[in-house]
Amino acid sequence: MQEFLQHTLNGLSFGSIYALVALGYTMVYGILTMINFAHSEIYMMGAFAAFYLARFAGLDTPSPLNFTLGILAGALLAAIIGFFVEMLAYRPLRSSPKMNVLITAIGVSILFQFGGQIIFGADPKSFPTLIEDRVLFTLADISIRLVDMLIYFVSFVSLGILSFIIFKTQTGRAMRAVSTRPDMTPLMGINNNKIISTTFIIGSALAGVAAVLVSIKYPKIDPMMGVKIGTSSFVAAVFGGIGSLHGAVIGGFLLGLGEYYLIGYGASTYKDALSFLILIGVLLYKPTGLFGTTRKEKI
Amino acid sequence: MKKLLSLLAISLLVFSCTKKTDEILLGSYSSNTGATATFGVFQLHGAQMAIEEINAKGGINGKKIKHINYDNKSDGDETLAVVNRLISQDKVVAIMGEATSGRSKIGGQVAQQNKVPMLTSSATNTEVTKIGNYIFRACFIDPFQGMVMAKFMTENLKLKKAAILRDIKNDYSVGLSDIFAQKLKAAGGEVVTDIAYQEGDIDFKSQLTAIKAKNVEAIFVPGYYNEVALIAKQAKELGMSMPLLGGDGWSSPKLFEIAKEAINGNYFSNHYTTESTDPKTQNFVKDFKAKYKEDADVMAALAYDAVYLMAEAIKNAKTTTAEDKRDETVKLQEFRDSIRDELAKIKDFHGVTGKMSMDANRDAIKSAVVVQVQGPEYKFITSVSPN
Numbered sequence: 001m002q003e004f005l006q007h008t009l010n011g012l013s014f015g016s017i018y019a020l021v022a023l024g025y026t027m028v029y030g031i032l033t034m035i036n037f038a039h040s041e042i043y044m045m046g047a048f049a050a051f052y053l054a055r056f057a058g059l060d061t062p063s064p065l066n067f068t069l070g071i072l073a074g075a076l077l078a079a080i081i082g083f084f085v086e087m088l089a090y091r092p093l094r095s096s097p098k099m100n101v102l103i104t105a106i107g108v109s110i111l112f113q114f115g116g117q118i119i120f121g122a123d124p125k126s127f128p129t130l131i132e133d134r135v136l137f138t139l140a141d142i143s144i145r146l147v148d149m150l151i152y153f154v155s156f157v158s159l160g161i162l163s164f165i166i167f168k169t170q171t172g173r174a175m176r177a178v179s180t181r182p183d184m185t186p187l188m189g190i191n192n193n194k195i196i197s198t199t200f201i202i203g204s205a206l207a208g209v210a211a212v213l214v215s216i217k218y219p220k221i222d223p224m225m226g227v228k229i230g231t232s233s234f235v236a237a238v239f240g241g242i243g244s245l246h247g248a249v250i251g252g253f254l255l256g257l258g259e260y261y262l263i264g265y266g267a268s269t270y271k272d273a274l275s276f277l278i279l280i281g282v283l284l285y286k287p288t289g290l291f292g293t294t295r296k297e298k299i
Numbered sequence: 300m301k302k303l304l305s306l307l308a309i310s311l312l313v314f315s316c317t318k319k320t321d322e323i324l325l326g327s328y329s330s331n332t333g334a335t336a337t338f339g340v341f342q343l344h345g346a347q348m349a350i351e352e353i354n355a356k357g358g359i360n361g362k363k364i365k366h367i368n369y370d371n372k373s374d375g376d377e378t379l380a381v382v383n384r385l386i387s388q389d390k391v392v393a394i395m396g397e398a399t400s401g402r403s404k405i406g407g408q409v410a411q412q413n414k415v416p417m418l419t420s421s422a423t424n425t426e427v428t429k430i431g432n433y434i435f436r437a438c439f440i441d442p443f444q445g446m447v448m449a450k451f452m453t454e455n456l457k458l459k460k461a462a463i464l465r466d467i468k469n470d471y472s473v474g475l476s477d478i479f480a481q482k483l484k485a486a487g488g489e490v491v492t493d494i495a496y497q498e499g500d501i502d503f504k505s506q507l508t509a510i511k512a513k514n515v516e517a518i519f520v521p522g523y524y525n526e527v528a529l530i531a532k533q534a535k536e537l538g539m540s541m542p543l544l545g546g547d548g549w550s551s552p553k554l555f556e557i558a559k560e561a562i563n564g565n566y567f568s569n570h571y572t573t574e575s576t577d578p579k580t581q582n583f584v585k586d587f588k589a590k591y592k593e594d595a596d597v598m599a600a601l602a603y604d605a606v607y608l609m610a611e612a613i614k615n616a617k618t619t620t621a622e623d624k625r626d627e628t629v630k631l632q633e634f635r636d637s638i639r640d641e642l643a644k645i646k647d648f649h650g651v652t653g654k655m656s657m658d659a660n661r662d663a664i665k666s667a668v669v670v671q672v673q674g675p676e677y678k679f680i681t682s683v684s685p686n
Contacts, residue, residue, distance in 0.1 A: 003512045006537075010504040122372065123336030124525055126556040133536070143538060218501040218529055220557050222334070228499055263505040269467050269495045 002141050007264040008257065013148045015256020016155035020210035021233035022248040024203030030179045030243040031199045034098060037105040038085055039207060040230020041112030042078050044223060046208030047215045048120055049077030051127055060128035067131040071154060074212035075205040082204025083197055091193065116223030127219035151213050158209050159249065162202065171198055235275040239282055241292025250290065322365040323613060326391030328381045328406060329398065333373020335523060337551040338398035338598050342420060343368055344591050345599030346395055349606035359614050367391060375405050382406040386413045390631060393638050395605055398598050400424030400471040407434045414632065416639040420605035421598055424470045428661045435642050435661045437605040438570055444546045445478030447568045447667045447683045448519065452544060453486040455681060458516040460491050464506055464530065466522045467495035475521035475546050491515050496526065503530045507537050517541050523548040528557035535561040542566060550597045555675045562672050570597045571652035572668045572679040583651040604650030611648065612641035
């Protein structure tokens with residue numbers, strides 16, 4: 001029982017990371033119906049932004065202030081990169097076939113992976129301890145740790161801010177409008193490009209937050225760090241129903257839990273196979289995922 | 300016709316370029332960047348230091364060594380490309396192989412096909428030298444490391460119940476794990492659970508939680524420093540205090556940089572210790588520190604020894620004279636074959652990592668040491684001889 005609880009806790013903690021990253025995939029898909037494969041590299045750049053800020057601004061000592069600054073730096077730089085990637089790589093292709101944008105996204109992803117290896121060096125770097133981890137309290141023989149709690153806390157705050165923006169603000173309303181009828185929104189006075197940029201900025205900032213949280217918990221960063229998490233999060237988004245926000249969150253948590261139970265109870269070799277099995281299963285039997293809706297093609 | 304002539308002219312030009320006979324071209328490939336970059340950089344530094352020393356003393360039989368090194372970016376496909384380039388484009392006489400087993404195997408296959416002698420400095424997987432009769436190694440093999448750690452666990456630490464946490468995609472890790480399990484059983488111990496992870500994973504909590512529930516006395520983690528550092532950190536976070544045991548893949552300054560205090564007190568088998576009293580080792584440690592401003596890692600020491608070993612073989616190899624009017628490629632192949640034969644004859648070679656002899660399987664027979672991690676330093680605990 002204690003072991004089960006520990007697996008659950010670990011799974012939920014990583015699941016919230018998947019959820020944050022999956023939101024970026026799902027938001028972009030919702031608004032542009034394209035998969036932004038460069039999202040996992042924006043995640044990676046977020047971690048490196050926080051790393052260099054901490055290192056060169058001397059903010060690498062454990063303190064709540066440095067922790068907050070690190071998260072904000074990761075979010076800010078990821079947002080800036082997301083904005084430019086959309087503007088420079090995807091916007092010029094707005095009217096070309098979907099396949100072109102998709103291939104461009106893969107190209108941007110590779111550019112960042114290998115450009116990162118040239119600029120940052122391919123060897124892993126040790127991420128500074130931005131907050132001293134300690135046991136907060138012990139529950140049924142399981143120690144609840146500060147960093148895990150912070151991961152939950154920051155994830156939920158980010159999700160809260162996101163749903164506020166989407167459902168309570170004018171911009172959010174515009175985003176939802178663009179995602180349903182991009183051809184009609186300009187008639188309502190909405191600047192589609194501006195709204196799409198905003199979507200990229202928000203999605204990328206979430207990835208940046210996730211990256212810094214992960215780097216604090218697992219202090220090893222390298223230019224290829226986004227690949228594994230990116231793939232799993234993408235699967236989480238598809239599983240939850242791509243385009244659906246709460247689908248991405250629930251998909252993230254379920255995938256996190258699934259992976260941890262799988263490793264914990266014997267089949268550790270098949271951890272990565274699980275995400276792909278889910279992907280194949282979803283595509284075969286329920287292409288819309290858990291919460292996705294089929295979109296009618298209108299002529 | 301004109302085309303043919305110009306082609307002939309170019310080939311003559313190329314020919315005369317490669318004909319420079321006062322140099323010995325020694326090739327090497329290493330992971331100077333990428334996931335196991337510290338292995339590659341230390342390997343490169345160790346080899347360069349040895350070559351500079353040899354050249355400063357007048358080279359081999361009056362000829363200077365010219366070292367051609369390519370970075371394989373810690374990547375298998377890249378390895379294939381650079382080894383081919385060393386052999387067919389640079390026409391090296393012999394190749395110094397990679398620090399890791401997986402990529403030494405890839406390079407070794409190319410070297411064997413082209414009949415070029417390859418000496419790897421620290422690839423410990425058994426399969427590496429089984430590729431063929433041109434592939435040698437200047438270090439001990441995984442079964443020996445697995446045996447050393449099983450022996451150390453039962454005899455020195457007096458522990459019986461172990462868990463294995465292996466990197467399932469890594470030849471080195473799988474090889475060490477299998478032998479450890481076998482030897483531990485033979486020594487009266489027991490492998491309670493055997494769990495896998497994959498290179499590149501960052502979270503090992505569920506594996507560790509499963510191990511924790513089994514009440515083991517030690518965990519054998521024969522992976523590379525990247526993952527081992529995170530495993531040690533997370534084991535401490537889960538409140539697990541049993542010792543972690545491992546192999547020479549732990550040996551890197553990054554191990555402590557990433558894991559911090561969590562890795563302290565754990566043990567791994569290694570090729571040499573800087574605490575050795577042998578003056579040869581002491582000088583090497585001192586010179587290396589002076590030259591590169593950091594402590595000589597084991598990969599550097601092994602690469603240094605491997606170059607001297609190779610130089611010994613090249614010195615003894617039969618050379619052809621300038622009067623020999625046969626084709627250059629034939630002469631080069633004869634020289635390569637002769638180096639191969641001389642490598643196989645190496646006996647009681649005294650290097651900075653100890654005495655070694657080549658056995659019939661082209662593996663070096665030498666002792667191992669067990670060290671304990673204490674911050675960035677490794678404290679010598681015991682030495683285990685091959686017999």
